[in-house]
Structures are given as C-alpha cells and as structure tokens.
Amino acid sequence: MTPGRLYLVPTPLDFGAEPQTLAQALPAETIATAARLTHWIAENAKSARAFLKRVDGLSPLAAPLQAQQISELPRQAHKQGDHNGHALDAAAKALLAPALQGHDIGLLSEAGMPAVADPGSSVVRAAHALGLPVLPLVGPVSLMLALAASGLNGQHFAFVGYVPQDAAARAKRLRELDASAARTGQTQILIETPYRNAALLQALLEQLSPASRLAVACGLGLPQQSVRSALVAQWRQHPGWREGLPLSLPAVFLFGP
Structure with a gap:
C-alpha cells in the first residue's frame, strides 16, 4: 500500500x-x-x-x-x-x-x-x-510577514518566543536579548498573548537601548493590520504611537540594531 x-x-x-x-x-x-x-x-x-x-x-x-x-x-x-x-x-x-x-x-x-x-x-x-x-502548503506565516515589514535584519534573526511574565525576570531577559542583538546584528522576534501585548510593549520601551530599532506588527493579514518601526528613542518621544496600535490583536515584536 x-x-x-x-x-x-x-x-x-x-x-x-x-x-x-x-x-x-x-x-x-x-x-x-x-x-x-x-x-x-x-x-x-x-x-x-x-x-x-x-x-x-x-x-x-x-x-x-x-x-x-x-x-x-x-x-x-x-x-x-x-x-x-x-x-x-x-x-x-x-x-x-x-x-x-x-x-x-x-x-x-x-x-x-x-x-x-x-x-x-x-x-x-x-x-x-x-x-x-x-x-x-503556501499560506501566511506571521513571523516572516512581520520581519519583512520591520526594516530589521532579515538575513540574521532569531525567534525567541515568549519572555517571562514576571516583571523583573522579563526586564533581565529583554536587556540580555538587546545586548546580544547589538553585539551580533541579529534581529530578535517575540510574541505574546494579546491581552499582555501592551505590558510587553511598555517593558520593551523601558528596557531596550534608545538606539535599538523596535518594530510592532499587529493584526497581520487582517483589514486593520498595522506595523510601526522606529528607534526606541523615537517611540519614547511619541507615546501616541502606542495608542494607535491595535494591541488587542495578535502581534509580533521585533528589535535589533
């Protein structure tokens, strides 16, 4: 058979x-x-x-x-x-x-x-x-769609999944990933449960170097999809950017030099 x-x-x-x-x-x-x-x-x-x-x-x-x-x-x-x-x-x-x-x-x-x-x-x-x-079969892969739309390094990247929920452990992990990205040039890709997206974005803005580039891709493949990519220093100068993102939808977070 x-x-x-x-x-x-x-x-x-x-x-x-x-x-x-x-x-x-x-x-x-x-x-x-x-x-x-x-x-x-x-x-x-x-x-x-x-x-x-x-x-x-x-x-x-x-x-x-x-x-x-x-x-x-x-x-x-x-x-x-x-x-x-x-x-x-x-x-x-x-x-x-x-x-x-x-x-x-x-x-x-x-x-x-x-x-x-x-x-x-x-x-x-x-x-x-x-x-x-x-x-x-051919179809959507959110991580690759987000990477393509981020402006970050698409030749050298790592999907690191979820970071810890505990605030202190999460902050430590984000600083480690940011240092690794700066040292290697590797884009770091993260995801989170939608109801914790806002908390993760806030932690990223607090812990990443101002010179790092941060991209957030929300609702990929949906009519309301939105992707924003800028230096962390610019994100901090424009708090309204966060309010404009549909963070209640599935999102992919990416950062690197």
Whole structure:
C-alpha cells in the first residue's frame, strides 16, 4: 500500500478576530488541497472544524464535516511545546497511523503555519521517521510577514518566543536579548498573548537601548493590520504611537540594531 502524505496546512491569521474571507488569506490551491483531505491532526479540534467549514464554503469537502477524522495533539504539546527531546515522538507516530494505511493527513494550528511558533514539530519529525512525504502548503506565516515589514535584519534573526511574565525576570531577559542583538546584528522576534501585548510593549520601551530599532506588527493579514518601526528613542518621544496600535490583536515584536 502506498503511504499517505503529511500536508502542513496554514490557516488565516484571524483566529480570535472577525473572520475574513478565506480566499483573501489562502491561495486557491491550498484551499482545494484542504478540501480533499479527510484526516487531520490539529492543535484544537473545534477551531479545525471551524476552518473546514470555511473551506467548504469555497471548495466542497471530500467528506461531510461530521465525518472528518480529527485528532488533537497531546496537551503536553500545547503547554510545553513539542520541539525539544523525544517525549511526544511515540504519540506523534500513533497520530500518523492513518497515513500508513494510505490516507493523506493535514496538520493544522489555530493560526498560521503549523510547527512554526505553534505545536506540530513532533508530528513532522515522526512523519520523516516513518518515511512519509512532508508537504508544506503556501499560506501566511506571521513571523516572516512581520520581519519583512520591520526594516530589521532579515538575513540574521532569531525567534525567541515568549519572555517571562514576571516583571523583573522579563526586564533581565529583554536587556540580555538587546545586548546580544547589538553585539551580533541579529534581529530578535517575540510574541505574546494579546491581552499582555501592551505590558510587553511598555517593558520593551523601558528596557531596550534608545538606539535599538523596535518594530510592532499587529493584526497581520487582517483589514486593520498595522506595523510601526522606529528607534526606541523615537517611540519614547511619541507615546501616541502606542495608542494607535491595535494591541488587542495578535502581534509580533521585533528589535535589533
């Protein structure tokens, strides 16, 4: 039996916001491929069904929504990530069992490209270990969109994820990253839960060197998207810039020399 393939299916970046027309966010080929899949591994089954309902509105699903086989990633992948070590490898291989029976499988996150700043890397590793083809589909990746729009170094960058919530630990971490960026020229890329975006922006403005460039990209891919990039010294001179950003939406923060 010919084994199935693992498709990495990107989703729109409007999770938690007013949904946009799917055709505005994803290429027709990505939508058509998603429509013909009937087996899924998802970060969240509820959001996966919502995505498939949107797909069905443009390209009829190969199986009714109720008949779609959707398996969720283990809870550990959500809380601790699945990119370090091999604790989830056995579970990931089990999720791929339908592919060994000839079914193509789609991997979904709640927004953007799975396994990039989201869980899913354990499934990709398992697919390679099982000899399954891994095929990423074209769609939005918020980190790359933000980097392209930032004016910062796009040749040398690091995604550092979340910084500590504790104010003192966060301040220490931001100063360390700022010093590293100044020393190496490497752009630092951060994300935060939307309700803490304002607090992170305030901490960045307090801790970064005035000569560092800070870019904030909010609501990428949405009609209300906004990107502002300037030296920290300029941000401090224009407090109104912060009020003008839609910080309640998902945001990406970037800084460097």
